[in-house]
Amino acid sequence: MRISDKILLIVFVLATVLVLVVALLIGGSLQQVLLLGQAVYIFVFITSFMISRKLSQRIISLSFNVEEMAAGNFSKKIEIDSRDEIGQLASALNDLLSRLRTNVAIDVSKDTELAKAKTDFVTLASHQLRTPLSIIKWYVDFLVTGEAGEINKEQKKYLEEVYLSNERLIELVNALLDVSRIDVGTFSIEPEPTDIVERAENALRKYLPQIKQKEIHLKKAYDDIPKINLDPRLTKMVFDIVISNAVKYTNKGGMIKITIKKTENNILTQVSDSGCGIPREQQPKVFSKLFRADNVRRMESVGTGLGLYIAKAVIEKSGGKIWFESPSLEFLLSEEYKGKKITPDKANKGTTIFFTIPLKGMKKKLGTKKLSSL
Amino acid sequence: MSKVKKVLIVEDEIAMLNALVSKFEKAGFDVLSAQDGKEGVRIAKKESPDLLILDIIMPKMDGISVVKEIRSDNNWGSDVPIIMLSNLSDPESVSSVAKYNVYDFLVKTDWRIDDIINLAKEKLNI
Known part of the structure; x- marks a missing residue:
């Protein structure tokens, strides 16, 4: 009473x-x-x-x-x-x-000082690492594309190996930048009214040249979604990771479809591709750190194995869920597959990655670190 | 006849500057260049380029200060398209130029020069 x-x-x-x-x-x-x-x-x-x-x-x-x-x-x-x-x-x-404030301030400032020192070091190191990596990228690209004169098949092959390896290093630096700050739980979430479709399109932009080059058929299906409280950087990061995977693992002439819809309580995003899929036995490990399925390890592609681990941490801390299916029903039911315009890659028939974000938005989360990559 | 577009590239790392200048010239642009922010601002104010491509970490004046300087020029600077090209990718850097209406922030390791040129052409409507 x-x-x-x-x-x-x-x-x-x-x-x-x-x-x-x-x-x-x-x-x-x-x-x-x-x-x-x-x-x-x-x-x-x-x-x-x-x-x-x-x-x-x-x-x-x-x-x-x-x-x-x-x-x-x-x-x-x-x-x-x-x-x-x-x-x-x-x-x-x-x-x-x-x-409490004084005590916590002492702890947090020691913590924050340490975190800041680590962050500054990571930012500096990644910037310093990226400088020679970008020089290599550009100059090898010149050689491969014949800027400096025609090259023979063998030369091209060797140079492409170098280019690919360099791309792996670049991705590794990007991923390390994120993982070092993600420390699952200590990153901050700073929500503000955000247009989720705009975030998706923004993240997609980086991949348009590759999509064009690989002649991938890109489909989009966006509902009319109101602005909701999201951390814009984190949202873009998740789209970046998921789209990057789709582009990477989809063969030439394949298909990628991005769907964003509003359900009763959430915004549901689906990114489907017609690519090499994820073999059944490997599926349970997909979200773990440093996981790359055997079928893509054998492919000529770069990947750090950290992307989905990061995406899962971000989505779950934001109150959402992330899951996938391979083979991709979305792709198998599509016009393109039924009309045989697009043939799936090998046996696994594509992947769809799903994630939800609650309509009520991401909850603000105080943290000592900020995820840094775009 | 459409006018040849003038682009100013400001980058302190010589190997990168050379690569950018050479490719942009081959793509048909009239290319101006500088290796530090101060020189970049001087050339920009003198030549009024159609597009600026700026690094962030540079001696004498960093890219963000260059943006601030350029945007404060009411005649031409407030509207000129600017592309930031950097190896930094932290949110603070991105937002520090966003407030001057610079929204193209490219991380060098993520972009081939051909694709940067395509973006430049897009921004200049060519």
């Missing part, structure tokens, strides 16, 4: 007793006693209801403040509205708060 209800009950009982006592002492008819009783009850009820509600409210508001503290938010000081017992409690809580 609430404190305020207890108080009301006691007051009722006292009021009744009081009225009866007064009636006995003063005397008077039953009617007068009843009238007096009613008046007293009404007056007493209203007053004590107001007082006890106010008390309850103050206590509830205090407990909200404590809940916030418990969730790690030490920044808000509790307002002290009076000198009574509740005010004293509030004041004591404020003392506790500043004590």
Whole structure:
């Protein structure tokens, strides 16, 4: 029973007793006693209801403040509205708060200093690593495409090996940048009203040259989706990872379809491809760190095995779910497959990766680190 | 007859600058170049190029300061298309130029020069 209800009950009982006592002492008819009783009850009820509600409210508001503290938010000081017992409690809580803040600040600043040093190191290292990698990329590209003169088949083959290896290094640097900051759980989520379709299109842009070059048929099916609270960087990152996989593992002349739809409680995204798929026996390990299926290891493609691990961490921390199916039903049911315009790659018949993000958006998450890649 | 487009490339790493200049010239652009931010701003103000391609980490003046300088020029600088080309990819760098209406932020290791040229042509509507 609430404190305020207890108080009301006691007051009722006292009021009744009081009225009866007064009636006995003063005397008077039953009617007068009843009238007096009613008046007293009404007056007493209203007053004590107001007082006890106010008390309850103050206590509830205090407990909200404590809940916030418990969730790690030490920044808000509790307002002290009076000198009574509740005010004293509030004041004591404020003392506790500043004590906690100081202690936590010491820990967090040591933590944040360390994290910042690590982050700065990782940013610097990745920038320094990327410089020679981009020089190699461009110059080998020149050689392969005949910029510096015609080359023979063998030369082209060797140079393509170099180019591919270099691309692997580039992807590794990108992935390390993310994984070093993701440390599953310590990255921050900063939601703001975001257009999810715009994020998908933004992430897709990087892959358009490759899609064109591989003559991949790109299909899009976007619902009309309102802006929801998402962390724009994280959202783009997830699209980047999933689209990158689709492009990488889809053969020349294949198909990729991106669907974004609104369901009752979520936004559901599907990225389907007609590519080499994921063999059944390998499927349970798909989201683990450093996993690359045997069938793609044998393919000539670069991949770090970290992408889906990162995507899963981001989606799940955002309150969503991520899963996949291979073979891809979306592809198998498509016009292109039925019309035999696109032949699936080998036996596995494509992959669809699904992920959901709740319509109510990503929850803000304080963290000491920020995921850095675009 | 359509005018030949002038592009200014500001990049401190010589090997990268040479690669970019050579490819953009072969693609038919009139190419201007600088190896530091200060020189880049000087040339930009003098020549009013149709497009700027800027690195971020550079001596004397970094790319973000160059963007700020260029955008503060009300005659031509406030509208000129700018592409950032960097090996940094942190959100702080991206947002620090976004506020000057620069939304093309390319990470060098992710882009072949041919594709950068295609993007440049897109931005210039050619």
